[in-house]
Amino acid sequence: MNLLSLEYFLVAAEEMSFTKAAVRLYITQQSLSGHIKKLEEYFGCSLFDRGNPLTLTKEGxxxxxAARKILAAVADTEKEIQDIKDLRNGELSIGITRTRGNLYLPPILTKFHQEFPNIQLTIFEGNSQETETALDRAKIDLLIGYPPLSKNSMQSIPFWKEETVLVIPYQILVRYFPAEYRDILSGSRKMNLRDVRHCPVLAMDVETRLGRRFYEACGEQGFLPKVVLKAKSLSVLVPLCLNGLGIMVCPEVFLLPYRNQIGSREDGRVFLSPISDVFPPKDMCVNYLKSKYLSATARGFVRIIEQEKAQLAWNLY
Incomplete structure (x- = not known):
């Protein structure tokens, strides 16, 4: 008995036709019949009742x-052996948006390299749509980002909640809320999205997830934002906001490099206001294809993210 004969037997059992099974296996019907005959000789019994239609015997x-279990065990063993080989000299490709890569990856990659020094890492950078497409086409192993829109084919492991905040330059607070800005800065006066409907806005392009949700939220609040500039990258908008050009909504993690410019008093260049009522916290996840085997290297990367997520507990307020 050999494994190939078991594989051929299972296909024949699924098709219940030697002709169809042979076509599916790209072999001749005579060759398939030979494999089935060898199995029957090995076990000393008939595996098929060769009537019309073809059926399996009790032994079949x-x-x-049993064949399904045997072949599954062999496949798992092959994967385990490949994992051992990969840990010695393997590769791992990770997709992430450019700005998030700068923020999330340094501590994670440092720890990963310490544990897996022989693994070659490749970072695929792009916008959300580009990285999701790369994962969907199996061009990368893992994607760090929001759960992809094509959820049916992908598995997501959450590791962090991203808060989206309203970012208001201090000079805009003073100009548009002259009688209230001190109460706003102290926290006694809460802000919401509708409060800033008259303020100049720096907006993400509507083609982006954040931009699309921002325009939807403004519509739900009953106003059209006064956009003075739009872009496809937060790395373009944040410095402009810090310089007072306009307000913006932004995931708080993108403000980490500028935390010394954020304050609740006049000493900060911008003020942050939670807007979870219209922008609920979103899961940041490690995403991978359900149909693709998750290697030991990839599982190690996920484990390290789980271990390091406490380091991501930034408090920007």
């Missing part, structure tokens, strides 16, 4: 269940 049904 028993072998069908």
């Amino acid at each position: 049904l028993g072998l069908q269940q």
Whole structure:
């Protein structure tokens, strides 16, 4: 008995036709019949009742269940052996948006390299749509980002909640809320998205997830934002906001490099206001294809993210 004969037997058992099974396996019907005959000789019994239609005998049904287990065990063993080889000299590709890569990856990659010094890492940078497409086409192993829109084909492991905040330059607070800005800075006066409907806005392009949700939220609040500039990258908008050009909504993690310019008093260049009522916290996840085996290297990367997520507990307020 050999594994190839078991594989051929399972296909024949699924098709219940030697002709169809041979076509599916790209072999001749004579070759398939030879493999089935060898199995029957090995076990000393008939595996098929060769009537019309073709059916499995009781022995054939028993072998069908056993063959599935045997071949699954062999496949798992092959993967485990490949994992051992990969840990010695393997590769891992990770997709992430450009700005998030600068923020999330340094501590994670440092720890990963310490544990897996022989693994070659490749970072695929792009916008959300580009990285999701790369994962969907199996061009990368893992994607760090929001759960992809094509959720049916992908598995997501959450590791962090991203808060989206309203970012208001101090000079805009003073100009548009002259009688209230001190109460706003102290926290006694809460802000919401509708409060800033008259303020100049720096907006993400509507083609982006954040931009699309921002325009939707403004519509739900009953106003059209006064956009003075729009872009496809937060790395373009944040410095302009810090210089007072306009307000913006932004995931708080993108403000980490500028935390010394954020304050609740006049000493800060911008003020942050939570807007979770219209921008609920979103899961940041490690995403991978359900159909693709998750290697030991990839599992190690996920484990390190789980271990390091406490380091991501930034408090920007």
